[in-house]
Amino acid sequence: MFDKVLSGKIALVTGGGSGIGFAIAKQMLTQGAKVIIASRKQERLSAAAAKLSAYGEVRYHVCDTREPEQVERLMQSISETEKNLHILVNNAGGQFPSPAEDISIKGWNVVINNNLNGTFYVTQTAAKHFFIPQRGGKVINIIANIYRGFPGMAHTGAARAGVDNLTKSLAVEWSKYHIQVNAIAPGIIRSTGLEQYPPELLRGIEETIPAKRLGTPDEVAYLALFLASHLADYITGETIYVDGGQRLWGDVWKM
Numbered sequence: 001m002f003d004k005v006l007s008g009k010i011a012l013v014t015g016g017g018s019g020i021g022f023a024i025a026k027q028m029l030t031q032g033a034k035v036i037i038a039s040r041k042q043e044r045l046s047a048a049a050a051k052l053s054a055y056g057e058v059r060y061h062v063c064d065t066r067e068p069e070q071v072e073r074l075m076q077s078i079s080e081t082e083k084n085l086h087i088l089v090n091n092a093g094g095q096f097p098s099p100a101e102d103i104s105i106k107g108w109n110v111v112i113n114n115n116l117n118g119t120f121y122v123t124q125t126a127a128k129h130f131f132i133p134q135r136g137g138k139v140i141n142i143i144a145n146i147y148r149g150f151p152g153m154a155h156t157g158a159a160r161a162g163v164d165n166l167t168k169s170l171a172v173e174w175s176k177y178h179i180q181v182n183a184i185a186p187g188i189i190r191s192t193g194l195e196q197y198p199p200e201l202l203r204g205i206e207e208t209i210p211a212k213r214l215g216t217p218d219e220v221a222y223l224a225l226f227l228a229s230h231l232a233d234y235i236t237g238e239t240i241y242v243d244g245g246q247r248l249w250g251d252v253w254k255m
């Protein structure tokens with residue numbers, strides 16, 4: 001069933017230079033897609049593209065998704081180089097742990113811009129350039145475990161909840177264009193994204209997860225691969241959790 005299931009497809013993965021984004025790009029390359037990875041840091045992108053080239057045709061484009069002008073240049077580059085785009089994975093983002101009362105206005109705005117505004121800018125621009133005119137496309141938004149709120153990271157909880165709702169809204173609005181819009185909500189994944197958290201915050205965290213372990217980037221990537229393929233053509237507006245059951249039971253960390 002999964003045998004070059006994305007053959008001939010062109011995919012854009014934001015935040016594709018590391019972690020979950022890198023794993024998604026890798027899996028899509030192995031299934032025949034050509035992949036463009038994009039993020040802010042050229043050095044990281046260049047190194048990632050060199051590694052990913054072992055799996056298929058890949059290139060990178062430096063883009064700060066918080067800046068609409070840079071997003072527009074990214075889409076122009078794809079239009080000129082690849083001529084088309086079939087799959088968009090919105091993975092760029094970031095956050096930091098903090099009690100709500102200690103989040104500065106600047107910190108709040110940075111996280112909202114990264115996780116919510118950037119996602120909308122990229123999605124709308126890709127839709128206007130490619131998905132709507134061609135009457136088809138796949139959008140996959142990578143969010144977070146917001147099932148019971150996100151105490152300890154209220155800023156990203158609010159932003160990711162916004163993307164969750166945006167996913168539902170666009171799925172309905174753009175169904176007339178045959179565009180499927182879905183979201184993946186990873187739980188705690190053993191990836192580079194954990195490096196910013198204090199070790200004491202993560203100590204013993206496996207015990208809060210029914211599966212008693214952390215997830216892997218590939219376990220998120222496999223779901224993205226499915227949603228990007230024709231196998232998921234009748235799925236839209238969904239947020240699917242990849243969290244070992246954590247959304248249903250247990251505290252993520254002590255407040």
